[in-house]
Amino acid sequence: MTTTDLADVTASDAALRRFLHGLPGVDAVGLQARAAALGTRSIKTSAKAYAIDLAISMIDLTTLEGADTPGKVRALAAKAARPDPTDPAVPRVAAVCVYSDMVATAKAALAASGASGTSGGAGIRVASVATAFPAGRAARSVKLADTAEAVAAGADEVDMVIDRGAFLSGRYMTVFEEIAAVRQACAGRAHLKVILENGELATYDNIRRASWLAMLAGADFIKTSTGKVAVNATHANTLLMLQAVRDFRAATGRQVGVKPAGGIRTSKDAIRYLVLVNETAGADWLAPEWFRFGASSLLNDLLMQRHKLRTGAYAGPDYVTVD
Structure with missing residues (x-):
């Protein structure tokens, strides 16, 4: 797919609709069976140790609560920089x-620890949710202001939510234009992760269409969910998104990352996701630049399993912090 082809696909609402509805339909039974089969793969101890460290390096350590305080964010930043002191x-x-x-609090805390990074450089990034997260029910001007505020405060990455109401109503161009506008508001200073909220999209066909729509609009990452609804990341919907980014790169030459979020709590589950990545998109995606876990409690289990591999015994209950 050339630059001209992309322009043709997004030239009008009708053209975009034809393209999205022309994507191959999803075999739900086959998709779920494939995800289940990959989830049974076992790995050797040496590979498990590597996978645990890789999973730690891929975590977006997250706190998105109304009760968040500067102290909690500073503690989270300290844990991000030194997961096991x-x-x-x-x-x-x-x-x-x-x-x-x-954002500014997190940025300052990471800078003080010497761990601060940028969207294109080394170190720990600061990601900010935006666009009236998690529901996205706000005027576009409000969403763009939310994004601009996060970037001005120093966010290296912005996690936006799509307008699911517009998408489910078939107003694909509205969603496309909003993603493109948010990307512009990132001003080249922050990478853009686009949250599809798979649990609200109802069908696998919709998840495939939303994945392609977000990528066509310029997403740097596509993300499964906000973590705030009943159905968040699953092996099947993440597998489908990995297929989408693989096929998008084959068609356009541009690589896009994937971020499952919500409900991923154990090392065993994280490793299953890494198997999905390797077997579906390929080893090129097995890096923090291209695959992330949106999680809060996952890090603790990874640390405990890492300690078990290193010492032969599980740590006591005080080994990890209570988040």
Whole structure:
């Protein structure tokens, strides 16, 4: 798919609709069976140790609660920089994800620890949810102001939510234009992650269409969910999104990342997702630049399993912090 082809696809609402509805239909039974089969793969101890460290390095350590305080965000940033203070070999996480009003606090805390990064450089990024997260029910001007505030505060990444109401109503161009406008509001200073909220899209066909729509509009990452609805990341819907980014790169030459979020709590589950990545999109996506976990409690289990592999015994209940 050339630049001209992309322009043709997005030239009008009708052209965009034809393209999205022309994508191959999803075999739901086959998709779920494939996800289940990959989930049974076992890996050797040495590979497990590598996978645990890789998963730690892919975490967007997240707090998105109304009760968030500067102190909680500073503590989260400290944990992101040194997940296990007793073991400097434990890798840092990829990012700290907060609301926009906490971006400056997170940025300052990471800078003080020497762990601050940028959207294109080393170190821990600060990601901010935006666009009236999690529901996205606000005027576009409000969503763009929300994004601009996060970027001005120093966000390296912005996690936006699509307008699911517009998408489910078939107003695809409205969704496309909003994503493109948010990308422009990132002003080249922040990477854009587009949250599809798969649990509200109802069908696998819709998830495939929303994935392609977000990528066509310029998403750097596509993300499964907000973590605020009943159905968040699943192996099947993440597998479908991995297929989408693989096929999009084959068609356009542009690589897009994937971020499952919500409900991923154990090392065993995280490793299953890494198997999905390797077997579906390929090894090119097995890096924090291209795959992330949106999580809060996952890091604790990864640290405990890492300690078990290293020492042969599980740590006591005080080994990890209570988030």
